[in-house]
Amino acid sequence: MCGIVGYIGHQSAATLLLDGLQTLEYRGYDSAGIALAPGDGAFRVTRASGKLINLRNKMDAQDPATLGIGHTRWATHGRPTEENAHPHRSADGKIVAVHNGIFENFLELRKELQTLGETFSSETDTEAFPVMVSHFMKAGLGFREAFHRALGRMEGIYALACLHADDPDRLLAARSGPPLVIGLGEGETFLASDVVPLLRHTRRVIFLEDGDIAELTRTGAQISRLDGSRVERPEQHIPYDPVAAEKGGFKHFMQKEIFEQPQAISNTLLNRLPIEPGEPIPLDLPFSNEELKALQRIHIVACGTSWHAGLVGKFLIEQLARTAVEVDYASEYRYREPVIPEGTLIIGITQSGETADTLAAMKEAALRGARTLAICNVMGSTATRAAEASILTHAGPEIGVASTKAFTTQLAVLTLLALRIGEAKGTVNPAQKEELLQGLRELPAHLEHLNALEPQIMRWAQKYRDASDFLYLGRGPLYPIALEGALKLKEISYIHAEGYPAGEMKHGPIALIDKNLPVVALMPKDAHREKTLSNLQEAAARDGRILGLVTQGDHGLDGIAEDVLELPDVHPWLAPILYVLPLQLLSYHIAVLRGCDVDQPRNLAKSVTVE
Numbered sequence: 001m002c003g004i005v006g007y008i009g010h011q012s013a014a015t016l017l018l019d020g021l022q023t024l025e026y027r028g029y030d031s032a033g034i035a036l037a038p039g040d041g042a043f044r045v046t047r048a049s050g051k052l053i054n055l056r057n058k059m060d061a062q063d064p065a066t067l068g069i070g071h072t073r074w075a076t077h078g079r080p081t082e083e084n085a086h087p088h089r090s091a092d093g094k095i096v097a098v099h100n101g102i103f104e105n106f107l108e109l110r111k112e113l114q115t116l117g118e119t120f121s122s123e124t125d126t127e128a129f130p131v132m133v134s135h136f137m138k139a140g141l142g143f144r145e146a147f148h149r150a151l152g153r154m155e156g157i158y159a160l161a162c163l164h165a166d167d168p169d170r171l172l173a174a175r176s177g178p179p180l181v182i183g184l185g186e187g188e189t190f191l192a193s194d195v196v197p198l199l200r201h202t203r204r205v206i207f208l209e210d211g212d213i214a215e216l217t218r219t220g221a222q223i224s225r226l227d228g229s230r231v232e233r234p235e236q237h238i239p240y241d242p243v244a245a246e247k248g249g250f251k252h253f254m255q256k257e258i259f260e261q262p263q264a265i266s267n268t269l270l271n272r273l274p275i276e277p278g279e280p281i282p283l284d285l286p287f288s289n290e291e292l293k294a295l296q297r298i299h300i301v302a303c304g305t306s307w308h309a310g311l312v313g314k315f316l317i318e319q320l321a322r323t324a325v326e327v328d329y330a331s332e333y334r335y336r337e338p339v340i341p342e343g344t345l346i347i348g349i350t351q352s353g354e355t356a357d358t359l360a361a362m363k364e365a366a367l368r369g370a371r372t373l374a375i376c377n378v379m380g381s382t383a384t385r386a387a388e389a390s391i392l393t394h395a396g397p398e399i400g401v402a403s404t405k406a407f408t409t410q411l412a413v414l415t416l417l418a419l420r421i422g423e424a425k426g427t428v429n430p431a432q433k434e435e436l437l438q439g440l441r442e443l444p445a446h447l448e449h450l451n452a453l454e455p456q457i458m459r460w461a462q463k464y465r466d467a468s469d470f471l472y473l474g475r476g477p478l479y480p481i482a483l484e485g486a487l488k489l490k491e492i493s494y495i496h497a498e499g500y501p502a503g504e505m506k507h508g509p510i511a512l513i514d515k516n517l518p519v520v521a522l523m524p525k526d527a528h529r530e531k532t533l534s535n536l537q538e539a540a541a542r543d544g545r546i547l548g549l550v551t552q553g554d555h556g557l558d559g560i561a562e563d564v565l566e567l568p569d570v571h572p573w574l575a576p577i578l579y580v581l582p583l584q585l586l587s588y589h590i591a592v593l594r595g596c597d598v599d600q601p602r603n604l605a606k607s608v609t610v611e
């Protein structure tokens with residue numbers, strides 16, 4: 001949601017900022033804008049509603065200004081119009097600012113400033129900030145002091161970047177909530193909401209902490225706190241290959257990211273599998289065996305796809321570590337006054353590490369005494385810095401809004417974690433552990449095999465593209481995959497879809513079944529197979545069009561299903577990682593055939609930083 005970029009250096013800022021915003025498009029937005037500071041006392045501000053191309057078409061890409069800030073806006077306060085797009089200016093035109101977050105007291109501040117004679121031209125909460133800075137400057141403060149003073153008046157959350165028209169050598173930024181990263185170059189310094197726009201220019205970055213204020217110049221950045229005290233933040237090196245965030249020959253990021261899953265899972269597992277049989281899982285956790293053994297219960301909090309990973313995690317942890325697990329939507333957990341007895345671990349699962357609800361739920365649990373662990377894909381994100389411990393999924397940058405490789409790598413991490421806790425508790429049978437570890441080692445090859453089935457999935461997509469509803473069914477650890485399959489289809493193709501435990505179908509959803517309803521059935525050869533099969537016979541008896549995903553060589557759906565896809569025979573607890581891939585591809589191809597914007601579906605944002 002909302003993206004910020006900033007640049008101060010020696011190159012033309014216009015193209016650099018436009019390209020930076022382009023790489024942030026995946027976060028979701030509905031308008032965009034850029035302010036360039038040529039250093040002659042006035043800004044050149046360009047804004048446009050809709051896609052970035054509208055902004056690009058209005059700007060002079062050769063503009064010589066070497067200082068500027070840019071923004072993609074996902075509307076919260078005020079419609080997605082050009083007037084509400086950022087950057088916002090003070091009435092005298094001397095201050096511009098871009099903002100990610102919400103100023104909760106903006107109405108109050110607006111009234112106060114209006115009483116003092118200041119004027120406003122947008123409906124946004126953000127505009128209060130440049131107006132406030134300008135107001136303090138009129139009262140005699142310098143730019144930096146006015147910036148500090150204005151921040152002191154703001155309530156809510158923010159990532160901010162701000163410029164003064166008469167100060168061509170300084171870009172001010174502040175963070176309290178949404179992330180901001182500084183990129184360090186040679187004679188140039190960059191600012192962005194995440195590392196993706198920085199990768200083309202530098203791998204040397206500094207993550208700002210909550211409450212930090214940064215002053216960026218052409219030679220680097222100085223960081224201070226609101227009280228004016230100086231702080232040092234470590235410079236970090238980002239290991240990603242810049243091409244990891246490019247489409248690389250694929251039509252969409254989502255397709256590329258689906259195909260990257262064999263490599264992504266290999267990266268997740270790298271150095272985390274024991275070399276010799278019987279060795280402990282080398283999962284780097286700051287909890288001792290004694291602490292893991294003492295865990296009485298686990299609460300998992302997450303949203304969307306990550307919540308589905310949590311449901312699979314519950315299954316794995318309860319099976320392998322015999323520890324009770326509750327899985328909650330983070331947005332519910334944070335407000336339901338959860339009961340957190342001693343010995344509770346809270347696991348926040350979030351690919352972005354910035355989801356406001358998940359962060360708040362984790363914070364709530366920590367305040368009530370829980371130990372905290374984040375499972376996350378983004379190094380340096382808020383979740384990884386707020387939790388006591390974190391496990392990175394190492395999926396690489398995920399740009400498509402619909403999560404794919406971040407999900408399967410979360411499942412791989414949860415399998416390792418369940419084994420690790422089970423080891424500490426002595427609940428894992430060694431033969432079972434070896435079988436699962438071997439299964440994990442073989443996963444990348446199986447995923448490669450599934451990618452090769454894309455032509456068959458494309459034929460399914462062609463056949464079922466016009467359906468108005470889909471039903472997804474699964475049991476045990478495949479039930480969350482039914483939910484995930486339905487979510488993927490809804491998100492990117494806008495087709496209504498529901499996921500259900502197959503055994504629950506007769507308690508309601510069976511009423512939906514008729515000759516027009518595709519029923520996607522997940523039926524690996526596991527302990528639930530016979531039960532699922534009889535549920536599917538019930539669906540077939542009512543003319544449901546069954547698309548079955550089964551274990552290689554299983555002919556149980558012959559004569560029942562209209563289409564069958566055979567998948568490799570894997571340990572049933574690893575089946576979720578495999579069975580989701582064809583569902584991702586099916587959603588992808590249906591969405592493409594229906595002409596949908598696959599990577600940036602309507603109304604959705606990649607990281608949801610508001611409630």
Ligand code: AGP
Nearest residue numbers: 304305306350351352355402403
């Ligand atoms: C996934 O396809 C969705 N776009 C969405 O449900 C997402 O999983 C959810 O917003 C949680 O995001 P997070 O993992 O970054 O916390």
